[in-house]
Amino acid sequence: MLRESRATVTRLSISGITKLRMTSVAPLKRGAAQQSVRSMAEGKYMTFEKARGRYVFQIRVPLDLKMAFHGKTTVRVSLGKVVEAEAIERAAALATSWQAKFAKARGKLLVPRTAAGAEVTCELDSDVAQRAVATHRALRVAPLQGELTRLRGKDDTAWSEALCVAQADLDAARRRLARGQHNDAVTALGELKSAYALKFRHTEDSLVDFAERWNADAAILAEEWLMVLHGRQSLDRLVVPSDAKLPLTRFFGTCAQTLAVSWRDRLASVGKTTRLKTFEKYQRIADDLHTVVGERPVEVLRAGHVAELTAVWRSRGNCTTTITDKLRILASLLRPVSEAAADVCRHAVPRTHLGRVRRRPFSAEQLATLRSIYASSDTACSDDLHLVDLMTLTGARLGELLQLHTEQLTRTDHGWVVAFRERGQARLKTSTSERDLPISTRSMADLDGWLTARKAAGGQLFADSAPDRYGHYGAAESKRLNRTLREHFADRRLVLQSIRNTVGQTLRRANVDPRIRRRYLGHADIDVHDKYYDPAELLGATDLMAATPILGELVTRIRGTSPFPGAQA
Incomplete structure (x- = not known):
């Protein structure tokens, strides 16, 4: 173990409850210190390619923003065969520009897409609990990327200290899981509510289920972070897929209200025009679906949602034939987005003959x-x-x-x-x-x-x-x-x-x-x-x-x- 006189360790728990920060006060070796100062102060985000004799700007895309930048993990830009001072200046300008892009992308990700003061209500069932754990993991993974970038400019002492903290976090997570502690999990649920304007409806049993899932994931994440520090796996392994997060359109999927517009745009892309009356009819159907599913992506449409939608139409006086026609239209709007969602609508269509009333001629x-x-x-x-x-x-x-x-x-x-x-x-x-x-x-x-x-x-x-x-x-x-x-x-x-x-x-x-x-x-x-x-x-x-x-x-x-x-x- 390191002596406290050599380093001051500020606790970083990857459970997300405490922010990670380590400030080393240990003396550095002469060569390592020069390399670190040059990398962090003069040439941050800049490397020199000996084979081509050029400077290259390089910055890592935050893991939680990976999907916003088409899956890229790293941005590389050639600075050309210029003198070192000019390369440093260009790298600094590019770093400022890309940091602004990351901040803008993160702002779009976190801004709730709800009416002013409104909250999205989620039933904390098994599926939502698993998605809530995955969403909170994304919040916990984001600071780890910055910490890894910081450590890559430090000497072996800083790495040893980080390993000690990571091991302590893993031990604490395993104790929470073994003892079935709920406090940290409840705090995590509160962080989700605050960050995304969510309201979770839950019973005592569903809260216990969430706590078990969260404690287990915290232990897994702590173990994986330790493996990253040991160099046994890449940090990319910790990234949470968008479709594993909470079923909200701010994370993944298609908003129901956009279905009619997407249909019109698809026709326009092949040179076809749409009648205004038809478009407004389709838009009303899409809006009705949105009143039922809210911020849920249409990709996770369930039979219960369709049943609730048909009940809305029936309350307005729509007959069975009209409801059947609307379900078929909705299935056609959903098919390019999700074949599974379209099948849910098709299965709700009655398989028996409806006895449609047809016009008869006059004598x-x-x-x-x-x-x-x-x-x-x-x-x-x-x-x-x-x-x-x-x-x-x-x-x-x-x-x-x-x-x-x-x-x-x-x-x-x-x-x-x-x-x-x-x-x-x-x-x-x-x-x-x-x-x-x-x-x-x-x-x-x-x-x-x-x-x-x-x-x-x-x-x-x-x-x-x-x-x-x-x-x-x-x-x-x-x-x-x-x-x-x-x-x-x-x-x-x-x-x-x-x-x-x-x-x-x-x-x-x-x-x-x-x-x-x-x-x-x-x-x-x-x-x-x-x-x-x-x-x-x-x-x-x-x-x-x-x-x-x-x-x-x-x-x-x-x-x-x-x-x-x-x-x-």
Whole structure:
């Protein structure tokens, strides 16, 4: 043992309770003293490579910041073949710069990502206890790197003193473990709470379990530090992996709130754009997940979290079908981040058929009743009857018609050709929705006159229609017209958009070619030949003329049919 008169030892316990510092007052040998003074005072962080005849700046990356610097353990920068004084000056400037970078990185690591004054609550179960021990180990390992750097500039006496302290720490840690002492472990838990704004909920048993784990890890860490001082292993062996720490996004993983943004950025990276309405829908789902998991990374998502999330959606009145759709969307957002988390969402999706309610077509009598309803409704406007007629003649979606410009109408010998195109801010549902549809208005003088007048006036075909904040047309009109429809039709499968189903059924019953039916409704090709060798985009108004007289006859029959109570379902 060293005599107290030769050295003053300030206790450094790697348990993290006491800060490590050793100040040697022993006399140094002449050569060692000169080498130490030169290294620490004049050429700190600087070495000379004899083989290349140059000075090199070298600084060790703190272990707790290793992941922030792409896994680097050491930074090396060539100072060039310069004189020693200039090399020392450059090394000092680089050291100041890198120390500032380390401080900035550590500041980002330790700043809690919570609302002002808020604490993150963690249940101190077995998994969290193990992660808390690992997180506190990272706090204890950080000072050891500085101590090792300091010792490398000292003589054998300083190393002997450090070995004595390390051995004493190991003996103390083993005694704590053997006796089951809790005081130091409780103090460590308090340090975690203070450093990361955490609140641990625990029982007496869970606290005992944490203390056992912490005491065992403290003994292991003390033994490993002693092996580092003996030169039997590298200090890098003591580094704690980020994903072994507490399940908080400040340490590792992905925050739930960033899922939608990441999805949008992935699409943008390959040149695809996202609709604002879709993005906001996905962002709301991600925000709902964040309310459940908080600062937990999505990589550690559990079935209990998904169950809690579905309970939130159910409390808002979401039906089973809606919840299922949201879970599938959430799984698609999670899959690029964590396949395991995506599987948790997929397993929560019901495996049985949900019996999704589908629209059903109107009969001719029901359509006649619908027309009569809009004709006599106080809330209907003068263009509503023309809108119903055009939906029946074209099978178009409500929004497609309401965003039409008169420039998209062309007069022909048989009636009109309506060109559905994206124009300005007007958008179609899919690329295959672009099409030219011929319609016949010979037996509909009022509709033909209305189209002629609007064409002459120019501008929007339905002048009173306006887009919502997403640029979509038809939201307000759909609510207004369906509200009136619901007062007379009890079957909720009948909505205004059911006119498209009516058109498809009518064309099928008239034996119209299936491809023409799909093209009329703006649907995509379904087989390889049509998709690659004769795509639907090549079908023009002339190819679709077979459907025109059939739909014209349907509208004529509806307009001439008197509504009767039996038509209402």
